[in-house]
Structures are given as C-alpha cells and as structure tokens.
Amino acid sequence: MACPATAQTNITGFGPVQISVGGNNGLGNVDTAVQVLFVITMLSLAPSILLLMTCFTRIVIVLSFIRTALQLQGSPANQIIIGLSLFMTYFVMAPVWENINRDALAPYQAKQITSTEAIEKASGHIRGFMLKQARPKDVELFVSMAKLQPTKPEELPLRVVIPGFIISELRTAFQMGFLLFVPFILIDLVVATVLMSMGMMMMPPTTFSLPLKLLLFVLVDGWELVVRSLVRSFGM
Template sequence: MRVGRLPKPAVVVLIAVAASLALGAGPSSAQGRGEPPCDKPPASMEINRPIPAANPPRPPTSTPTPTPNRPLSPSRLAASSAPSMTKDTATAVIPASSPAPASAPAAKPPLALDPKQLMASLQTVGVFALVSLAPAAVLMVTAFVRINIVLILLRQALGSPQVPGNQVLTALALLLTALVMRPVAEVVYLRGIVPYASERATLSEAWEAGTAPIKAFMARQIQRTNHQHFLWQLYDYVAPPGPGQVDPKYVEDFPLRVVAPAFLLSELTTALAIGFSIYLPFLVIDLVVSAVLAAMGLFMLPPSLVALPLKLILFVLADGWLLVATMLLQSFEGG
C-alpha cells in the first residue's frame, strides 16, 4: 500500500492537535506516574457570608373603589328619619312643670378669723399652758427647793451617788414639803377657793386673796434668812427709783413678781449653806481615812472604799435621817 505524503497544512493541524492532547493529559499522566497532585483546600473549610434573604414583595394594596350612592326607598327613608325627628321633638318640647337646671355653686370667700373665736382659742391655749406649768410653779414657791437640794447634797456627802435613788429623795422632799406648807394651804383654801366656789368673789378677788398667804410665807422666809437685799435689788430692776416714787415699808408690800424670784434665790443660798454644814462631818471622815491609809503605805487602796462603810455606820448610829428631817422642818418655823 502506498502512502502518500501529507500536505503541509495538514501537518500543522496534526501537530497542534497533538500538543493540545499532551497538555490536557498532563495531570492524569502525573497521577499515573505516582507524582503527588497539587494541594487544594477542601471545600468544607470555606466559610462564606450568608446572603440575607430578600424581603418578599408585598402584595399591592387595593384601594376600595367608592360605590355610588344608591337612592333609598321611601320606606327606608322614613325609618331612618323617624328617630331624629322624635329626638328633636323631645328636646324641643319641654314641659313647663320641669325644674330649671341647677346652676354651679358660687365660690366661697376665703376663711376669715373671727376675733371672738381667736380669743377663745388663745384662752384655751393659755389655760393648758398654765395647767402644764402649775406643778413646777407651785414647787418653786414652796419649801420643796430647799429640802430637795439638802437631801441631794446629803447623798453626795455619804459617797453613794445612786443610793438612795432620785425617786426616794423626791418622795421624801414632797412629804416634808406637805408638812411645812399645810398651814399656808389651809389659809389659801379658806380665803381664795371657798369664796370663788360659792360665787361670793370674782376670779381676780379670789386670786388676790389666795396669793396673799403664799406671798407672806415667802416674805417671812426671806426675812428669816436675812436676804432682804435680794428683794431690793429685784425691786429696783422692776421699778427703778424716781421722783415721787414711794418705796414699800414692809416685806409684804412687795409685788409677787418680785417676791417669787427673791424667795427662790434665798432658798438656793440657804440650801447650800445647810449642805455645807452636813458635808463637814463626812469630810473629816474622808481625811482621817486617807491619812491612815497613807501612813500604812496602802497607796493602791482607794480611800472612798474604806470611808463609805464608816460613813454609813456612823450615820445610822447617829440617827441621821431623823436629824436631817427635823433640822429641815425647824428651819421653816415661823413661816
């Protein structure tokens, strides 16, 4: 068989086809020879951003088409107009006997304080204030101040600041005050309270008659303790001396607003003087005990610890409570 020579264009085409086949079969031939293939990342390692879902399209809103008004029938027209006509006629026709609508209440004027009510309220407040201050005021113009202060100083002189207690001392002072003030209270009751209760005297007259015995008691106590200078100093402050002014001749002639504070100052001074005389025996006991302990070299032992039992036993043996109570009652004799 005779093979003819191919033309040049055909040779060129064959060479191109062979080259393309050689390039396409490169990887497969490499795998066949045992060469490692090219490394590619697995598809599972790739992380892709999720694509947001698109909003679904909204259906187009259909606009309602206006329906043409149809003419009503005569029967429907009469039925729809009947209630309105009835309402109009009901509101239009108002019987003559119906009451007129109530008008809005008029605004009240601002509250004004009545002078009488104001004075009555002030009097009530004043009465309550006097009632609350009356016990303290009564105690200040009686013998309670002197007696109570002397008993408190006696307790301190004994060296026992808690025994006896305040309630016990106050009760004892009140009982002794009742004994001292009993004659004065009887006179006040007979001259002031009885006439006012029987409507034989007015309130001012009963006040003058009732305060006169109390003022006389205070004045006599001031004169008894030689404290008249308290009266004159307070009187000069209340009523300064001037031309034509007449000074009081007797102690009872001083006004109550001068006698009461002067009596309180006099009682304080007298109570401290009595307390000093009570303190002296107990002070001697303290000094003797301190000297004995110092001579024995017992510097760590408190002197009050040894002096307290000695004070108590001496006070009890001397019947000290009775002596103090009798001395206090005798200090008001002639009052």
C-alpha cells in the same frame, strides 16, 4: 322626686332639729368658761409653782447633798428623794394651803367672791410665806433692779418676791449642805491619813470611808436630824 324625701322622713321619725346656745343673749355661761381656763392655767403652772414658790427647792437640794456627801451614786434613788421632798413640802406648806382654801378657794366655790379676788387672796398667802423665808437683802436686790419705790413688803409684786425667795432658798440650802459635808470630809481625811501611814497608798480611801460614813449616819439617826432641821428651818 318627692318619694325619697318622704321615705327619709318616715325612717328617721324625727321632725326638724334646731340647735341653740343657751344663756343670756346666746353668750353661754361665761363664768364656767373662766373657771375652766383658770384650771387649765393652774395645771400648766403647777410644776413651776411647786418648784419655785414653795419649800421644795430647799428640801430637794439638801437631800441631794446628803447622797453626795455619803458618796452614794444611786442610793437613795432620785424617785425616793423627790417623793420625800414632795411629802415634806406638803407637810410644811399645809398651813398655807389651809389659809388659801379658807380665804380664797372655798368662798370662790360658794360664789361669794370673784375669781380676781380669789387670786389676790391666794397670792397674798403665798407672798406672805415667801417674804417670811426670803432674806430682805435678796428681795431688795430685785426691788432696786425693777426701779420700784419703797413700799410695804405685803404690797410688793410677785415678780419681785419670787426671784428673791428663790435666791434665798438656794443660799440656805447650800449653807445646810456645807454643814452636812463637814463630818464626812473629816472621815475621808482620817481614813486617807491612816492608809498613807500604813503604806497602803494604792488602796482607795472610799473602800473604808464609805462604811464608816454609813455607820456614823445610822448611829446619829441622820435622817431624823436632817428632816427635823429642814422643818425647823421654816420656823415650824
């Protein structure tokens, strides 16, 4: 009965194997685990952060209104509109990202501040951007519904600032969309009036209005005007 055990020992050629957990008192590197948990959490929240806490909402809505005003069904494609919105968001939010990297991310990676302090500093920069763009009336709406006492804007919790910022972005985007629709509606009215006066009531107005809209949009360099207006609407 001892032979099999001896043979197994000779075949493996290894002594007893012991597995131990390093770290103080066998607890492991807790800080690394916290970092991994933080990264996973940020990755899961990244779509919401990108859509709701940045300028992406206003940009993508305005670009979608352009396609609707021109009466173009699938051009530009959704991928192009979203892609352009993402790159414009990166351009507009670049100063905020730089501040977050300087004050929160870089010191945290250098172990100069804790993860809690890094989150607070990063949240402060995001809060400052949202408060700058949001209307005070919209923020005050959620402050009153949350039954919070009057305080400084920079001390408001994100649960109040974020919905107020979203409502303000939707309002601004719809205002800009209305201004985009006006010239194209006038073209539709003129074309419809001309066709009726010529007795061509069976002819769809879009047959003539669509080329005129595209011509007008190209002549006035519409994409440059829209992009410039969007960027300037954020105070840049």
